[in-house]
Amino acid sequence: MNRVLNIIVFSGAGMSAESGIETFRDSNGLWENYRIEDVATPQAWAKDPDLVTNFYNERRRTIIQATPNDAHLGVKSLEEIGEVLVITQNIDDLHERAGSSNVLHLHGNIRQAKSSGPNQEKEYYPIDGWKLDHTTICPDGYRLRPHVVWFGEDVPCYEEAAIQLDQADILIVIGTSLQVYPAAGLIQFAAKAQQKFIIDPKADELCVPSDFIKLNAQQARVSQP
Ligand SMILES: NC(=O)c1ccc[n+]([C@@H]2O[C@H](COP(=O)([O-])OP(=O)(O)OC[C@H]3O[C@@H](n4cnc5c(N)ncnc54)[C@H](O)[C@@H]3O)[C@@H](O)[C@H]2O)c1
Structure with missing residues (x-):
């Protein structure tokens, strides 16, 4: 057999x-317009969760519309x-x-969220639509964050x-x-x-x-x- x-x-x-989803490093790629450290690191999340959440919300919106x-x-x-x-x-x-x-x-998968606490890989939550509300509190008491692996993680x-x-x-x-x-x-x-x-x-x-x-x-x- x-x-x-x-x-x-x-x-x-x-x-x-x-x-239609921008790459990372090509000219006109996504990161030409953003600094990695401002939107894709744990430090960025700690400093400005609104900015990080909005960045990924926009990415999610594009991805949902793509085929x-x-x-x-x-x-x-x-x-x-x-x-x-x-x-x-x-x-x-x-x-x-x-x-x-x-x-x-x-x-990770941008269509999902996870806890921003220490046990964040235990459970992933589907995000309905393109907007993640990061003020939502998970059962473990921590705020929701995008299910994306950031630089340094x-x-x-x-x-x-x-x-x-x-x-x-x-x-x-x-x-x-x-x-x-x-x-x-x-x-x-x-x-x-x-x-x-x-x-x-x-x-x-x-x-x-x-x-x-x-x-x-x-x-x-x-x-x-
Ligand atoms: N679609 C997504 O989910 C997405 C988009 C941007 C960045 N990212 C993240 O950023 C990181 C980027 O690293 P990377 O190496 O994946 O991307 P990269 O941007 O570093 O490299 C992209 C590669 O794709 C090639 N490419 C461009 N157009 C192509 C085409 N039409 N067909 C085939 N290849 C083409 C380029 O020549 C380049 O080698 C990844 O870790 C990823 O998580 C993900």
Whole structure:
């Protein structure tokens, strides 16, 4: 009996670029207009929770209006040939809305909120609509905050992602500059994968081990069956 093919897709902000969601570092990217330390750190939240909440409310509004693009649908269709796990750095839910069955969000899910207290990874609360009211108090007595991993915080799913990557037969990295650590370091755990691809318009410039096949997004589209 043939063993089921274990495929892991590791995605980043470029995956959702064609859905109209700004990336992180490209010119005109999101962070050209904001300072990371003002909106995406625990210190920023402590200093000005209104500003941080409004920043993520705007991101959530854009994401709700966006729709999955061909790349999200292509990733979903991989389920026809194997067991697929999507490990995404994205906080949008476009993989899920494209129908992908197994999605691990390394940096959280903007459609959810969590407690800002010490046990914040215990429970996630769906946000109805685009506005999070951060004055809402959770059962543990702390205020709600967006379910997003900020710079300087641990990545709660890191170990689980590493274990899964160790089992991968095929790794497909899509739309990430591989600059945000520790997430970017995870691809090293796919040492046993027989085939590794990186699909990105800047693939030639990205720093990946030599056994990766580099494709720009156009090549990947043309080579679809
Ligand atoms: N959609 C989202 O949820 C979103 C958006 C912006 C930032 N973020 C967060 O910011 C961090 C950014 O790191 P990152 O490496 O994911 O993003 P990044 O912005 O650092 O890199 C984006 C990559 O996408 C590529 N790209 C641009 N257009 C593309 C396209 N049409 N098709 C394929 N690739 C394309 C770029 O060449 C670049 O390498 C992540 O941790 C993520 O959590 C998430």
